[in-house]
Amino acid sequence: xxxxxxxxxxxxxxxxxxxxxxxxxxxxxxxxxxxxxxxxxxxxxxxxxxxxxxxxxxxxxxxxxxxxxxxxxxxxxxxxxxxxxxxxxxxxxxxxxxxxxxxxxxxxxxxxxxxxxxxxxxxxxxxxxxxxxxxxxxxxxxxxxxxxxxxxxxxxxxxxxxxxxxxxxxxxxxxxxxxxxxxxxxxxxxxxxxxxxxxxxxxxxxxxxxxxxxxxxxxxxxxxxxxxxxxxxxxxxxxxxxxxxxxxxxxxxxxxxxxxxxxxxxxxxxxxxxxxxxxxxxxxxxxxxxxxxxxxxxxxxxxxxxxxxxxxxxxxxxxxxxxxxxxxxxxxxxxxxxxxxxxxxxxxxxxxxxxxxxxxxxxxxxxxxxxxxxxxxxxxxxxxxxxxxxxxxxxxxxxxxxxxxxxxxxxxxxxxxxxxxxxxxxxxxxxxxxxxxxxxxxxxxxxxxxxxxxxxxxxxxxxxxxxxxxxxxxxxxxxxxxxxxxxxxxxxxxxxx
Numbered sequence: 001x002x003x004x005x006x007x008x009x010x011x012x013x014x015x016x017x018x019x020x021x022x023x024x025x026x027x028x029x030x031x032x033x034x035x036x037x038x039x040x041x042x043x044x045x046x047x048x049x050x051x052x053x054x055x056x057x058x059x060x061x062x063x064x065x066x067x068x069x070x071x072x073x074x075x076x077x078x079x080x081x082x083x084x085x086x087x088x089x090x091x092x093x094x095x096x097x098x099x100x101x102x103x104x105x106x107x108x109x110x111x112x113x114x115x116x117x118x119x120x121x122x123x124x125x126x127x128x129x130x131x132x133x134x135x136x137x138x139x140x141x142x143x144x145x146x147x148x149x150x151x152x153x154x155x156x157x158x159x160x161x162x163x164x165x166x167x168x169x170x171x172x173x174x175x176x177x178x179x180x181x182x183x184x185x186x187x188x189x190x191x192x193x194x195x196x197x198x199x200x201x202x203x204x205x206x207x208x209x210x211x212x213x214x215x216x217x218x219x220x221x222x223x224x225x226x227x228x229x230x231x232x233x234x235x236x237x238x239x240x241x242x243x244x245x246x247x248x249x250x251x252x253x254x255x256x257x258x259x260x261x262x263x264x265x266x267x268x269x270x271x272x273x274x275x276x277x278x279x280x281x282x283x284x285x286x287x288x289x290x291x292x293x294x295x296x297x298x299x300x301x302x303x304x305x306x307x308x309x310x311x312x313x314x315x316x317x318x319x320x321x322x323x324x325x326x327x328x329x330x331x332x333x334x335x336x337x338x339x340x341x342x343x344x345x346x347x348x349x350x351x352x353x354x355x356x357x358x359x360x361x362x363x364x365x366x367x368x369x370x371x372x373x374x375x376x377x378x379x380x381x382x383x384x385x386x387x388x389x390x391x392x393x394x395x396x397x398x399x400x401x402x403x404x405x406x407x408x409x410x411x412x413x414x415x416x417x418x419x420x421x422x423x424x425x426x427x428x429x430x431x432x433x434x435x436x437x438x439x440x441x442x443x444x445x446x447x448x449x450x451x452x453x454x455x456x457x458x459x460x461x462x463x464x465x466x467x468x469x470x471x472x473x474x475x476x477x478x479x480x481x482x483x484x485x486x487x488x489x490x491x492x493x494x495x496x497x
Contacts, residue, residue: 029263030404032185032453036225037407038265038399039187040466042170043223043258045105046070046090046159050475058193058472059217067475068092071188071258072104072159073170073267076392081160082112082167083392085381086257087272088157089341091140093123093147103477104161107168107407109468111477112161114139123147128154128238131388143384144241154242155272156376156384157257168403170259171395173266175245175377178230183263183457184247185227186271186373188255188342190462192218195253196281204279214281219470225411226250226460227453231372234365236380244380246372249275250460256342260375265399269375274342276370342373409465413450416459 030038047069050058054067070090076083084104091102099118103111119138121130123145131142139160144153178184196204197213205213228248236244245260251274260269279285368374385392453459468474 030265032225032227033408033411034404035185035227035261035263035265036187036411036463037404037409038168038170039185039225039259039261040223040407040463041107041168041403042074042267043107043187043189044072044074044084045189045468046072046084046086046257047103047475048095049101049103049477050472052476055472055476061214061217068095069189069191069254069471070256071254071271073187073257073259073270074106074167075170075172075267076394077167077169078392080162080164082163082169083390084159084161085259085267085270085378086157086159087155087270087341087376088142088144088153089146089151089155089272090257091117091142091146091157091159093145096140096142096145102159103475104159105468105474106163106165107466108165110163110165111474112163114159114161117159121145123152125152127152141388141390143388151241153238154376154380154384156242156270156381158385158390169395171266171397171399172378172382173262173264173268175233175268175379178233178245178262178268180231180233181229183227184230184245184268185225185261185263186247186251186255186258186375187223187225187261188251188258188271189221189468190224190252191254192221194281196279204285206285210284212279212281212283212285217472219472220467221471222462222464222467224252224255224460224462226252226255228458232368233377234368236377240365242376242380243273243374244377245269245375246368247375248458249278249371249373250458251342251373253342260378265404268378270378270381271373271375272342273369273374275372409463411453412461412464414453414456414459414461416449416451416456 048067050067058067068090070086072084072086072090074082075085095102096118099116102114102117104114105111116138117140119131119140119142121127121142124130127145128143141158142153143156144151146155192215195215197215199205207213228250230245230247232246234244234246236242245268247260251271253274256272258271259267260271262268382394453461
């Protein structure tokens, strides 16, 4: 005879266990090595082919205006087609118009050729309106355009490649659930040639004209994982090219387009802009005083926008304003106002900086841009993708333990970060952030004071288990070999364009 009472008790216990498992899954915060495992498998490197002439100029320390190293993240797979979410400024209008050869480097260090990126569209202020509800026929779908050092529309793009191999697809999270001080993690491939060269004391090297000297070319690269607390989430607007998530700045040039993960390992944003207080190599070093606002007015005039819409997302800006009124918000010194795109800083200095008229807080928006890195909101990215008729199957469930554990590796210890040293005008000699990003500057007399990355809320490291031996060789690929899923040219040779 069936015991109804036992069945009822068993059912209740089962429900309680199931609810507990769901709660655990939602509240579980991944460790740095787990986030890094996901990042390693889903972050890609994107770049055009490096020609012999460009390589010669690069090795001779001449600026290479058209060779842009960027990052991206795999967000969908339809059949044998993979879709990468990245930023539009990884694809200049000049490169798009001439249908340049591009390559995407995946986690297995295979390069996949991208063909037909030219969408036939010119870069205008009405770029986004021109592509709404249009049939997608190219491997590159831009939601904005980048031309003459200026972005029109949203700094977002989708680029696709074909492969029979199986690559993990990143899980997409809900950016509206982010709260201030939540830790976010940014993954991407740095471009060393776009960074300032430093002296042994941590200060920048300048040439005879006062321009900041760029770092020496370096063929070896390592993917970087950086993290820090979210400082603000503001409404998405086209006027600011879609940037709305602001977080502590430990990113580097070349990480543009890389994923921004929450603590559950879900993509909540697409990184693309460093703080404007970062020095830009190739530019004349001219610190701006606190009272100098001329650059702000000049940049406002360059924003020839007729109208823009706001994305109704979770807005944490009012919380910051309240903190500021209570003197519980860090003040910022005056720096030159500019959007510091995390890309080829030599030539892509974006002059499309803008203020947002949110509760008369335009000056505070400038403060955010000066102090923090910023990203696109993945919720709005999905909205734009749907608006152009791309019916992609996104992965909305949490990352599986199989994916997380498959690439778990020991992560390096890091030096305790010093937030104040991010501000160039107050950068101390041999500061922690300088040593963190330039370990070659550490002297024998310095103590390392290294700690487990899980013990600090902010910082970053280059992953020794995810590196490229010679990026210049990879980018000088042969088109006839680029369509294969196998490397060619000898041991350690990778295909990349």
